Amino acid sequence: MDDIDILKKKLRTPHNVLILAHRNPDGDAIGSVVALKLFLEQCGQDVKVLLPSEYPSVFQYLPSLEDIIIYDLSREKGRKSLRAAELIFCLDFNSLDRVDPLAMEITKSSAYKVLIDHHLDPEPFADWYLSDTNSSSTCELIYRFIEAWGATEKINIEIATCLFTGILTDTGSFKYATNPEVYRIAAELKRIGVDDYAINDYIFNSWTKRQMTILGHALRNRLEVIPEHHAGIITLTQQDYQKYQIARGDTEGLVNYILMIKGIKLAAFIRQMTNGEIRLSLRSKGDISVQHLARDHFSGGGHKNAAGGSSQLPLAETIEKFKNVLPQYI
Numbered sequence: 001m002d003d004i005d006i007l008k009k010k011l012r013t014p015h016n017v018l019i020l021a022h023r024n025p026d027g028d029a030i031g032s033v034v035a036l037k038l039f040l041e042q043c044g045q046d047v048k049v050l051l052p053s054e055y056p057s058v059f060q061y062l063p064s065l066e067d068i069i070i071y072d073l074s075r076e077k078g079r080k081s082l083r084a085a086e087l088i089f090c091l092d093f094n095s096l097d098r099v100d101p102l103a104m105e106i107t108k109s110s111a112y113k114v115l116i117d118h119h120l121d122p123e124p125f126a127d128w129y130l131s132d133t134n135s136s137s138t139c140e141l142i143y144r145f146i147e148a149w150g151a152t153e154k155i156n157i158e159i160a161t162c163l164f165t166g167i168l169t170d171t172g173s174f175k176y177a178t179n180p181e182v183y184r185i186a187a188e189l190k191r192i193g194v195d196d197y198a199i200n201d202y203i204f205n206s207w208t209k210r211q212m213t214i215l216g217h218a219l220r221n222r223l224e225v226i227p228e229h230h231a232g233i234i235t236l237t238q239q240d241y242q243k244y245q246i247a248r249g250d251t252e253g254l255v256n257y258i259l260m261i262k263g264i265k266l267a268a269f270i271r272q273m274t275n276g277e278i279r280l281s282l283r284s285k286g287d288i289s290v291q292h293l294a295r296d297h298f299s300g301g302g303h304k305n306a307a308g309g310s311s312q313l314p315l316a317e318t319i320e321k322f323k324n325v326l327p328q329y330i
């Protein structure tokens with residue numbers, strides 16, 4: 001963590017602060033931006049939140065979502081908030097291609113840029129860094145940020161709910177990317193009064209019957225296991241997306257089912273979505289780095305055991321390419 005006193009000094013008087021997270025925000029992205037917003041507002045700052053695209057509706061229970069600006073839906077308002085910003089906080093991403101099409105505006109902006117993130121290979125576009133690839137989540141880092149600020153008393157139930165959400169989702173319910181700190185922080189959040197049962201219920205028991213059907217179809221008809229490489233692939237075609245009317249959030253967590261098969265160490269969910277875009281979600285166990293695989297072959301990145309990327313090739317060729325490069329990473 002860079003010197004927190006630099007930021008405290010800058011924010012001694014009110015400023016226009018903008019908080020940004022990555023496209024297709026997950027629980028950690030939305031949780032961390034709202035938590036930081038609520039904290040900085042308590043510090044007397046004028047804070048706006050800008051997201052490149054919409055957040056999943058399961059996170060509706062979070063506080064203070066009303067005035068979030070979604071760039072895809074309100075471009076002019078988004079651009080205006082960027083131009084007015086004196087400080088920009090970039091949360092849960094470390095490369096500007098994750099906030100496309102805002103990347104150009106951010107580069108041009110003369111605002112002081114703060115990056116708080118836990119992904120590998122940070123790009124050098126910010127002025128102040130809290131980048132820790134050993135932390136479970138950006139929400140864990142926001143807690144540590146507020147702690148370093150010397151203001152844990154400002155963590156109220158709303159902020160705690162946001163932070164617990166990001167920790168819960170980015171650790172897959174405390175299954176991976178954990179460390180002693182994350183359990184300590186979770187305990188503190190529980191002490192503050194976080195309703196962990198309710199948060200779990202909101203996030204994980206919110207499926208529609210249609211989502212169950214999609215899961216059934218994916219597991220029954222679209223799963224391929226490659227035992228010799230300890231790998232499994234689920235593929236969904238553009239026709240699947242149309243037939244089952246699959247929206248983005250509907251396939252959240254699908255890739256993790258593959259890792260439930262004994263002996264599987266690398267899982268891939270490869271899909272061509274309704275808009276034609278081809279994306280990959282990759283997961284692995286132990287020392288196998290899907291971050292390298294995504295970075296080297298699919299213009300992506302992420303973490304060692306959870307990464308994502310995209311492909312410009314047709315779906316069949318994308319799968320072929322994935323199978324060809326796979327053995328190098330096992």
Ligand code: 5GP
Nearest residue numbers: 281282299300301302303306307308309310
């Ligand atoms: P998911 O498969 O859940 O979309 O993403 C898994 C992880 O990989 C997340 O931490 C996410 O931030 C990262 N990730 C997903 N897609 C991309 C991408 O296109 N580029 C980079 N750099 N990281 C990605």
Ligand code: MN
Nearest residue numbers: 028092138170
């Ligand atoms: Mn995260």
